[in-house]
Amino acid sequence: MPTDPVYLDHASTTPMRAAAVAAMTAELGRAGNPSSTHAAGRAARRIVEEAREAVAAAYAVDPVEVLFTAGGTEADNLGVLGGYRARATADPRRTRIVTTAIEHHAVLDAVRALAEHDGAEVVILAVGPGGVVDPDDLLRILAADADRTALVAVMWANNETGAVQPIPQLAEIAREHGVPLHTDAVQAAAQLHIDLSVVDTAALTAHKLGGPVGIGALIARRDAALAPVGYGGGQERGLRSGTLDAAAAAGFAAAVAEMRQGYAVESSRVADLRDRLVAGVQRAVPEAVLTAAGSPRLPNIANIRFPGAGSDEVLLLLDAAGICAAAGSACTAGVSRPSHVLQAMAVDPEGAIRFSLGHTSTAADVDAAVAAIGPAVDRGRAARLAGAAR
Amino acid sequence: MKILAAMSGGVDSAVAAARVVDAGHDVTGVHLALSPDPQQSRAGARGCCTAEDSRDARRAADMLGIPFYIWDLAERFRADVVDDFVAEYAVGRTPNPCLRCNEKIKFAAVLDRALALGFDAVATGHHARLEDGVLRRSVDAGKDQSYVLAVCTREQLAHAIFPLGASTKVEVRAEAARRGLAVADKPDSHDICFIADGDTRGFLARVLGDAPGDVVDAETGETIGSHAGTFGFTVGQRRGLGVGSAVRDGRPRYVLSIEPVANTVTVGPAERLTVRELSAVLPVWTSGRQPAHDFACSAQVRAHGTPSAARATVSGDRVSVHLIEPQRGVAAGQAVALYDGDAVIGSATIERTA
Numbered sequence: 067m068p069t070d071p072v073y074l075d076h077a078s079t080t081p082m083r084a085a086a087v088a089a090m091t092a093e094l095g096r097a098g099n100p101s102s103t104h105a106a107g108r109a110a111r112r113i114v115e116e117a118r119e120a121v122a123a124a125y126a127v128d129p130v131e132v133l134f135t136a137g138g139t140e141a142d143n144l145g146v147l148g149g150y151r152a153r154a155t156a157d158p159r160r161t162r163i164v165t166t167a168i169e170h171h172a173v174l175d176a177v178r179a180l181a182e183h184d185g186a187e188v189v190i191l192a193v194g195p196g197g198v199v200d201p202d203d204l205l206r207i208l209a210a211d212a213d214r215t216a217l218v219a220v221m222w223a224n225n226e227t228g229a230v231q232p233i234p235q236l237a238e239i240a241r242e243h244g245v246p247l248h249t250d251a252v253q254a255a256a257q258l259h260i261d262l263s264v265v266d267t268a269a270l271t272a273h274k275l276g277g278p279v280g281i282g283a284l285i286a287r288r289d290a291a292l293a294p295v296g297y298g299g300g301q302e303r304g305l306r307s308g309t310l311d312a313a314a315a316a317g318f319a320a321a322v323a324e325m326r327q328g329y330a331v332e333s334s335r336v337a338d339l340r341d342r343l344v345a346g347v348q349r350a351v352p353e354a355v356l357t358a359a360g361s362p363r364l365p366n367i368a369n370i371r372f373p374g375a376g377s378d379e380v381l382l383l384l385d386a387a388g389i390c391a392a393a394g395s396a397c398t399a400g401v402s403r404p405s406h407v408l409q410a411m412a413v414d415p416e417g418a419i420r421f422s423l424g425h426t427s428t429a430a431d432v433d434a435a436v437a438a439i440g441p442a443v444d445r446g447r448a449a450r451l452a453g454a455a456r
Numbered sequence: 457m458k459i460l461a462a463m464s465g466g467v468d469s470a471v472a473a474a475r476v477v478d479a480g481h482d483v484t485g486v487h488l489a490l491s492p493d494p495q496q497s498r499a500g501a502r503g504c505c506t507a508e509d510s511r512d513a514r515r516a517a518d519m520l521g522i523p524f525y526i527w528d529l530a531e532r533f534r535a536d537v538v539d540d541f542v543a544e545y546a547v548g549r550t551p552n553p554c555l556r557c558n559e560k561i562k563f564a565a566v567l568d569r570a571l572a573l574g575f576d577a578v579a580t581g582h583h584a585r586l587e588d589g590v591l592r593r594s595v596d597a598g599k600d601q602s603y604v605l606a607v608c609t610r611e612q613l614a615h616a617i618f619p620l621g622a623s624t625k626v627e628v629r630a631e632a633a634r635r636g637l638a639v640a641d642k643p644d645s646h647d648i649c650f651i652a653d654g655d656t657r658g659f660l661a662r663v664l665g666d667a668p669g670d671v672v673d674a675e676t677g678e679t680i681g682s683h684a685g686t687f688g689f690t691v692g693q694r695r696g697l698g699v700g701s702a703v704r705d706g707r708p709r710y711v712l713s714i715e716p717v718a719n720t721v722t723v724g725p726a727e728r729l730t731v732r733e734l735s736a737v738l739p740v741w742t743s744g745r746q747p748a749h750d751f752a753c754s755a756q757v758r759a760h761g762t763p764s765a766a767r768a769t770v771s772g773d774r775v776s777v778h779l780i781e782p783q784r785g786v787a788a789g790q791a792v793a794l795y796d797g798d799a800v801i802g803s804a805t806i807e808r809t810a
Contacts, residue, residue: 378525378527378528379569379572379573382484382525382573383573383574385523386484386523445572445573445574446573448572449569449572449573450572451572452568452569452571452572
């Protein structure tokens with residue numbers, strides 16, 4: 067076996083930055099519940115509040131607008147379920163939720179739950195083959211029926227294709243119509259310099275940007291209408307109960323701070339590596355198609371489709387060659403399902419592989435993937451044919 | 457060799473994978489996801505296709521230090537095994553889905569994919585031996601699975617590895633414990649994996665719906681009862697006929713035959729179940745060669761049935777088997793596996809009995 071595999075799956079999770087490991091381990095051995103009033107509690111609280119300030123500064127919001135959660139999924143659930151319920155309770159005519167078909171399941175399935183259990187009516191904003199929402203569609207929908215709409219939920223950047231949505235425009239349209247907008251910024255916040263003050267709520271997670279797994283945040287404007295989805299000690303403005311995790315918050319903050327310093331340089335470094343990867347792969351496999359090629363995209367994600375090959379087969383062969391990549395999103399219990407994102411784009415999902423780069427990626431990683439892809443696709447095509455033969 | 461180890465999450469396939477790893481092969485574990493909507497955990501000892509089973513398989517692969525994947529074959533399994541199972545019952549035959557799974561899934565869909573991906577062979581935890589291309593019974597007569605493998609062709613067997621054939625189940629469990637595999641004490645799976653509650657009749661009734669018809673006594677020709685659907689019956693069945701009081705001679709009745717077109721179930725006394733002649737079709741010869749036109753053998757008609765001394769005559773795609781030691785309760789649709797001692801010669805699908 068080769069020693070360390072080449073890791074090109076940073077959009078799933080990325081290695082913790084050394085600064086985050088140091089900040090977190092420094093706190094792990096300490097006692098003190100941040101909600102306690104004694105000295106130990108105050109010390110822990112200080113860590114949490116400093117972390118809150120670091121996260122707020124990175125995304126152009128105020129510290130009070132940062133609600134720590136256990137991760138991106140919980141933040142999306144709070145933003146969608148809590149946002150919808152607060153609005154629908156205040157005004158029972160507001161039963162409509164506008165979203166897209168390319169959302170992560172943390173949003174998509176929360177919306178489905180609202181439809182099933184809360185009687186929500188779901189309106190889907192279409193995306194074209196470029197995987198991007200058209201603001202005019204939102205304008206049309208809200209112009210007709212803003213009074214009945216409780217929430218708009220559109221992700222900032224898609225986790226499978228990297229396609230960046232026009233969130234500032236969408237947020238402006240929503241605001242003009244008096245409808246709040248929630249955005250899943252989990253991927254975008256790890257790669258782009260984004261201003262989250264333009265939206266009402268936004269979901270973040272630490273582990274996509276070099277912090278620990280298990281902490282995230284819902285950025286929620288101080289005037290955002292939200293109802294809690296879990297009940298307990300009333301932490302985080304009464305919207306997210308549960309003991310605050312000071313060590314994880316310290317790790318989150320350290321990762322955000324380091325990332326914030328390097329945005330401009332790091333973004334173009336990663337984008338160059340991605341372009342080198344795409345060019346190399348297309349040299350090795352001329353039929354390879356870059357998904358959402360003409361759309362604004364995150365610098366770190368390349369979703370490439372290999373017609374005639376199966377994603378599972380290519381992934382297995384890449385894995386055997388020491389390359390870790392992904393097919394669509396890896397969230398479905400080991401069994402890959404056709405990507406709902408590519409289906410929504412009316413793009414054939416056959417042979418789709420997501421390569422995603424990050425802060426540890428090097429040219430050598432990219433070159434290793436380029437060297438492995440040709441044989442993997444050849445063999446993956448043969449395997450697909452063998453499967454179809456009987 | 458590069459070997460793909462099929463890992464169900466049970467003790468047999470875990471030890472089989474361990475043995476090929478020990479033998480120095482480059483092994484990759486694969487768990488087959490066969491249900492489109494798997495249960496999260498096992499209910500009792502049944503089934504082999506829950507999320508809990510796939511976790512057991514994954515943990516065994518972790519212990520062995522081998523890569524592990526889940527292959528989604530639910531669609532193929534439904535088309536080739538479950539739909540076939542239902543269709544066979546619907547026309548009054550008694551299929552064996554495990555045999556069909558070996559024929560169409562494990563040693564076809566999985567093997568083909570493995571070979572195309574560059575693997576040399578597929579290893580499974582079946583209790584059978586494969587020596588110089590000859591399929592033989594396991595040394596553990598009680599656990600022998602050569603019957604459900606007798607449908608494999610020479611080409612399929614050429615790429616199969618059965619590492620457990622020389623061991624008893626007791627030895628396999630002891631070895632699993634010695635290796636620290638958590639599945640050492642996991643109960644054996646029973647029944648049909650896609651019928652988790654073990655209620656085959658209920659499953660068929662749900663799929664096929666009720667189709668009430670008559671139960672006819674072969675002794676008198678009289679209708680002595682009714683049934684909710686012929687699929688609820690299998691030849692040789694005694695329980696659940698509900699005709700006890702209507703039988704004139706008071707002797708127990710057994711299902712003799714099922715006529716799906718007339719929608720009748722014919723019952724009769726035990727001696728009428730005796731079968732001496734089988735006519736079977738679509739033979740598979742595991743050696744790749746048709747044996748002599750006419751040969752002595754032993755014949756087995758169900759997975760854990762007792763073999764009978766027999767004489768087989770082959771003509772084209774048809775095999776006639778004369779059972780020197782008669783069998784009871786043989787149904788159309790079952791496979792007859794033919795053996796020379798403990799070596800499998802081949803198998804064919806029973807069409808008629810007499």
